[in-house]
Amino acid sequence: MKTVLITGANIGIGLATAKALVRRGVNLILLCRNKAKGEEALDVLQRINRAVTVELVLADLTDADSIRQATELIRRTHQTLDVLINNAGYSPDRIEFVDNVEKSFYANHIGHFILTYHLLDLLEASGEARIINLSSAAYALGNASRFFQRNNKLAVLSAYGDGKLANILFTKELANRYADAGITAFAVHPGVVNSGFGSNFTGGIGLLMNLARPFMRTPERGAETSVYLATAPLSVLTKRDGKAGGSGGFFADSKPKLVKHNDLTAKRATDLWNKSMEFV
Template identity: 40%
Template structure:
C-alpha cells in the first residue's frame, strides 16, 4: 500500500479504526473521515502509534448532512492528487430519527451519504493507476425478505428499526452493483462485503432498554455468542483484503464475506432495482447539481 491514499469513513472506532491501523501498517496514507473531532484525534494517535506510520490525518465528515458530504468532498478534491481506495465503512444501527435533510437516519447515513461522497470523489479515483471502492454492507440485507421500500422510502409508517437498517444494507449492495456497471472499463472497481458480526459493535449500537436486554441475553448464551460473533481484528479482515489483495485488480460488482466471494440475496442482484435506486438516490442527494459544482471547479 506504499504511496496509496485511502479514505475510510467512520474510522475513529470499531472495524473502521482497526482497518485504518492495518492499512497504515502497510504504508498507506490514511485519511480518517469522521464526524466527531475529539474521538477522531484520539483514534489518530492510536493508529499512528500502533502502525508506526504518521502519514494519517483527519477529515471531518458528517454523513447525516448532505451539505457536510459536499464540503468534505470539495476539500479532498482541493488537496489530493489522486485517491486509490475509498472504504465506505461508517454506519448506524437501531437508530431513531431523521437526518439533517429529513431522511430516515439509516438510509441517510448508511446509503445516501456514501452514495453522494463516492460520486463526488470519482474524478480523484480516475487519477489513480487503479482504484477500489469498498462498501461495507451486512448479511442483514437478506433478512426479513428485505426489499427496497419504494412506497415508503423514508419509513414514515410505523416500523421496526432493524428493518430500516436491513433496508439500508440492501441499498449498499444495489448501489455497489450499479456503480460497478457504470464504471465498467475504467480503472475503478466497486465491491461490497459483510464484515461479520463484531461483538463490541452490536452492543455499541444498542441503547437504553435494548442494550440491557442484549447484555442479559449475551450473559445467558455466552459460549454461543462467542462462536457466532467476531472480534474487531476478524471483522476487519474482508475490508483489508478487498483494499490490498493484488488478485482483485479486475474484480468488480461482487459481494464478499470472510475474504471470499459469496452470493448476496436475489433482490440485491436485481439490475432494474439497482438502476431505480440509483435514480432515486440522485434525486434525494441532488447529485446532478453537486456534479455541476465539480465541473465549475475544474473550469476555474
C-alpha cells in the first residue's frame, strides 16, 4: 500500500485530493499548519476508508525550524515515501517578509523546498517516487530576477506569480537531479478553483475575484490532475507529447501542457536550487 504526503490537506484542493486518494486505498500523511482543522480533516478521511492509515503532522511552511521538526518526525516513523504532493498555497493580501524573503514566496517555494529536501532519502527508498508541485498559470506573472529580493513595492499578484514560477523551475531541477534515483517530478495547474484563493484581496482585484467566483472550478475538479499524477502508470506520465510532458513537465486537465516564459531555463532552475539550499 502506497504512502502519500500532502501539504495543506485540511482544506480546498488538498482535502479534495486526500479524499480521492483514500478512496483508492492510499495511506496518507497530512501536513497542516492548523491543528484543529487538521484533526477535522483527519476524522473525515478516516471515516471515508477505515482500511487505510491517515496521520497528521503539524508544520508551518513559513518556519524552517517547524518544517525540519516535521521531517524528523516523519523520518522516525517511516522508511519510505511514495508520493509527495506539495499542494499548500499562500495568497498574499499585502507584502510581508520572512527571513528577508517575501512571505508568499517563502510559503509557496522555500518551505516546500526544505520539506522536499529532507524527505528525499525516503522518496529514493521507495524505488519509484513522485513529487507533485502545485503551480498555476499565474507563473506567467513571475520574474526570476525578483526571487529572494526584498521589494516593499512589489504587487501581490506579482509576488504570487514569482512563487508559482519557482514551483515550475523547482520541478524541472528535481527531475534533472534525481532521474537516476527513481524520482519523477511534475508541476500542476489545477485551474481557477473556488478554494478561498483571493478572498483576502481588496479593491478592484478583490471585486473581480468575487465576480468570477461562481464560474470557478470546485476543489474536487481542481484536484483531478494531482490525483491523476499520483496514481496513473508512470510509463504514461513519463511519455513525452512533443515538447510537453515527461518528468519535469507541467500538467493541466490531466494532460501535459507547454509552458512559455523567458525565465524557464536550465540556468534559472539551477540558480534557484543553489539559492534555496541556503535555507535548508
